[in-house]
Amino acid sequence: MRSIVYYVREFLRPEWLKKFFFAKTAPLVTPPYFKDYPSRTEKECTGCFSCMMICPAPEAIEVLRRKDRWEPAIYRGHCIRCGLCVEACPEDVLTSGRILDVTRHDGTALRSWYRLQVDDTLCMRCGNCCVSCPINKQVDPQLAGTGTSSSDEVIMRIEGGRVKILHEEKCTGCKTCEIHCPNRAIRVARMVEGVQGEEAEA
Amino acid sequence: MSILQEIKNAVRSRSIHVSYVDVGSCNGCDIEVLACLAPRYDIEQYGIYVHNNPREADVLLVIGSVTPQWVDKLRDIWDKIPEPKVAVAIGNCPISGCVYNRRGTLTEPPAENYIPIAAQVPGCPPRPTEILNAILSVAPLVFKDYEEKQR
Amino acid sequence: MKKTVDVSIPLGPVHPCWKEPVRLKCETAGERVLRVEVELGYMKKGIERIMRGRPWQEVMFLAERVCGICSVIHNMVFIEAMEKISDIAVPPRAAYLRVIVNELDRMASHILANFSYCYTIEHETLAMYLLNTRETVLDNLERITGSRINTAYMIPGGVRFDLLPEDAAAMLADLVKVEDEMKRHVRIFETGPLIALRSRGIGVMSREEAIEAHTVGPTARASGVPDSDLRLRHPTYRALGFEQITRTEGDNFARVMVRFQEVFQSIDLIRKCIETLPDGPIRGGGLCRAGEATYSGEAPRGELTYSIKTDEYGRVLDIAIRTPSIMNIEACAHSMIRDATSIADVTSTFISSDPCIACNER
Numbered sequence: 166m167r168s169i170v171y172y173v174r175e176f177l178r179p180e181w182l183k184k185f186f187f188a189k190t191a192p193l194v195t196p197p198y199f200k201d202y203p204s205r206t207e208k209e210c211t212g213c214f215s216c217m218m219i220c221p222a223p224e225a226i227e228v229l230r231r232k233d234r235w236e237p238a239i240y241r242g243h244c245i246r247c248g249l250c251v252e253a254c255p256e257d258v259l260t261s262g263r264i265l266d267v268t269r270h271d272g273t274a275l276r277s278w279y280r281l282q283v284d285d286t287l288c289m290r291c292g293n294c295c296v297s298c299p300i301n302k303q304v305d306p307q308l309a310g311t312g313t314s315s316s317d318e319v320i321m322r323i324e325g326g327r328v329k330i331l332h333e334e335k336c337t338g339c340k341t342c343e344i345h346c347p348n349r350a351i352r353v354a355r356m357v358e359g360v361q362g363e364e365a366e367a
Numbered sequence: 368m369s370i371l372q373e374i375k376n377a378v379r380s381r382s383i384h385v386s387y388v389d390v391g392s393c394n395g396c397d398i399e400v401l402a403c404l405a406p407r408y409d410i411e412q413y414g415i416y417v418h419n420n421p422r423e424a425d426v427l428l429v430i431g432s433v434t435p436q437w438v439d440k441l442r443d444i445w446d447k448i449p450e451p452k453v454a455v456a457i458g459n460c461p462i463s464g465c466v467y468n469r470r471g472t473l474t475e476p477p478a479e480n481y482i483p484i485a486a487q488v489p490g491c492p493p494r495p496t497e498i499l500n501a502i503l504s505v506a507p508l509v510f511k512d513y514e515e516k517q518r
Numbered sequence: 519m520k521k522t523v524d525v526s527i528p529l530g531p532v533h534p535c536w537k538e539p540v541r542l543k544c545e546t547a548g549e550r551v552l553r554v555e556v557e558l559g560y561m562k563k564g565i566e567r568i569m570r571g572r573p574w575q576e577v578m579f580l581a582e583r584v585c586g587i588c589s590v591i592h593n594m595v596f597i598e599a600m601e602k603i604s605d606i607a608v609p610p611r612a613a614y615l616r617v618i619v620n621e622l623d624r625m626a627s628h629i630l631a632n633f634s635y636c637y638t639i640e641h642e643t644l645a646m647y648l649l650n651t652r653e654t655v656l657d658n659l660e661r662i663t664g665s666r667i668n669t670a671y672m673i674p675g676g677v678r679f680d681l682l683p684e685d686a687a688a689m690l691a692d693l694v695k696v697e698d699e700m701k702r703h704v705r706i707f708e709t710g711p712l713i714a715l716r717s718r719g720i721g722v723m724s725r726e727e728a729i730e731a732h733t734v735g736p737t738a739r740a741s742g743v744p745d746s747d748l749r750l751r752h753p754t755y756r757a758l759g760f761e762q763i764t765r766t767e768g769d770n771f772a773r774v775m776v777r778f779q780e781v782f783q784s785i786d787l788i789r790k791c792i793e794t795l796p797d798g799p800i801r802g803g804g805l806c807r808a809g810e811a812t813y814s815g816e817a818p819r820g821e822l823t824y825s826i827k828t829d830e831y832g833r834v835l836d837i838a839i840r841t842p843s844i845m846n847i848e849a850c851a852h853s854m855i856r857d858a859t860s861i862a863d864v865t866s867t868f869i870s871s872d873p874c875i876a877c878n879e880r
Contacts, residue, residue, distance in 0.1 A: 198661055200665050223463075389561070392586070421532060436539075467565070467568065471567035471570065
């Protein structure tokens with residue numbers, strides 16, 4: 166009996182009634198350290214594609230040419246908010262949460278480069294890779310449809326009936342050659358290394 | 368008639384039953400939906416009740432890229448929900464397939480191919496506040512004046 | 519005398535108690551459950567097939583998304599397997615930070631498992647208390663890594679972000695709060711008479727059965743299987759003086775209590791880590807190379823093994839993942855649920871073994 170009276174009194178308190186009928190938790194704020202979708206800073210994008218090449222999700226980020234400048238575009242519904250693009254960007258164009266501050270404080274960076282590998286047993290010497298490569302096109306606009314080139318500065322060319330890789334270090338890892346290869350003979354390896362200290366500065 | 372409709376609107380806005388179906392996700396979005404139940408977010412103060420029974424649900428949360436087993440079953444579950452109903456895609460998986468939509472995958476996203484999706488909550492996984500906002504914003508739009516819209 | 523009719527009761531794939539799709543077929547005689555058959559395969563995404571031919575920075579995220587609840591340990595085991603292949607040394611500070619993040623994730627996972635057990639036996643009050651405590655743990659995880667779930671914290675040769683001193687102080691303060699709350703919750707769980715009716719002596723698995731079924735993790739430890747925690751063999755945990763928790767009852771109560779005790783143990787481990795956190799770099803660098811390795815770690819649900827073969831550029835050629843839940847689910851179906859006295863105990867016993875279907879089928 167006493168407990169019933171207790172409960173009735175408990176439930177008839179004005180604060181309790183107010184809480185019961187009009188309770189709303191305070192609007193919850195997103196903490197500043199949350200890695201949200203990357204957004205632009207004022208820095209100029211140089212179009213190095215580091216962010217695009219390290220992105221683990223398919224079709225999540227693209228660097229687009231808008232009039233006279235490059236601009237990274239993030240696609241919601243594809244982006245998984247991992248923050249690797251923010252860390253990989255050498256120019257600090259993107260920002261997300263506290264990543265930029267913390268990486269600057271730690272002096273960490275991600276170093277990436279690309280390796281090309283041609284499987285001679287699969288290669289048909291069609292020259293698709295040499296023709297499709299955007300860097301090749303920039304270096305030697307006269308690149309022939311068969312993939313031969315007179316320039317020594319191209320990344321790869323058909324030489325003596327096989328693909329010869331001349332300048333691996335120029336590759337930006339876009340994998341256009343891999344897509345255009347009819348039987349997956351050419352493979353681009355994206356190598357990434359996490360570094361800290363003096364190595365990160367270099 | 369309109370008074371009845373007003374009452375229905377008022378009742379429906381404070382009583383939203385949510386069912387979620389996992390059609391092949393990584394569990395991340397699952398537990399974020401569960402985290403909405405926590406007193407910190409307290410989904411039930413808005414009259415939203417989360418359980419897992421499609422027969423009495425108003426809102427279906429679709430979680431996950433669609434695996435072959437779910438291709439036909441997802442439609443079955445959608446048909447079991449009584450009208451008015453709405454489906455919300457939670458996370459990247461039902462929108463685009465997230466990281467699973469690659470060469471060699473077994474999944475068949477997006478979920479839009481199988482049932483009509485009213486709202487999408489991108490993120491991998493989305494925060495509980497984002498899920499809460501999505502349910503609260505989409506549910507009144509669909510349920511308000513439902514009978515009048517039918518006519 | 520009334521004749522009992524044998525009925526096969528399907529539970530799932532969409533069921534109020536299952537968070538993930540799985541189907542149990544229970545053959546019953548009256549209320550007694552004679553036999554249980556587990557039907558899996560609703561979540562097969564083919565992650566191992568997607569992983570082939572990809573470099574570590576992509577496989578890392580796929581490995582995380584094998585299971586969202588215990589994503590940190592998947593990340594950790596994959597990265598440490600790659601380090602074993604390529605002989606990459608981890609700086610001591612990074613090794614300690616890994617332990618901190620891993621233990622926070624383990625706490626979140628264990629509290630979630632106990633939440634779903636309490637929810638299944640319809641003790642919603644305790645379930646909500648536990649879920650609120652879990653939010654505090656996730657806050658700390660978010661403060662270090664920047665996201666609540668699927669954190670992507672570890673990379674070969676180190677970790678991504680350093681632990682700032684003010685974050686460490688905030689984490690210690692939060693841990694005190696979590697410990698106080700958890701003590702109260704454990705007292706509620708231990709002394710509740712209704713909880714005892716639903717938990718004690720139900721779903722008993724003896725030590726012999728546990729060893730025979732190769733159970734792992736808290737399920738095995740609750741049945742008293744010695745030396746079943748792989749953290750005993752991890753060098754950083756050994757340096758921290760880790761000791762395994764074992765109980766002998768082997769029922770639902772013991773399985774939940776083992777997880778509660780491991781939460782306290784994790785709190786102690788994190789405190790010890792922060793106290794003895796060495797200074798120095800958090801990334802050592804190092805490239806992935808060709809090789810083959812098998813590496814195991816202790817996930818919140820038990821032993822997790824990655825067998826990886828890589829080519830000379832560090833791309834994954836072949837990979838096989840062995841997740842803990844598959845043994846526990848089968849052991850649960852064949853030893854714990856068999857001859858259960860009530861259909862209501864099937865769900866609670868199944869949940870008490872902490873099944874993770876997404877892990878299982880990948």
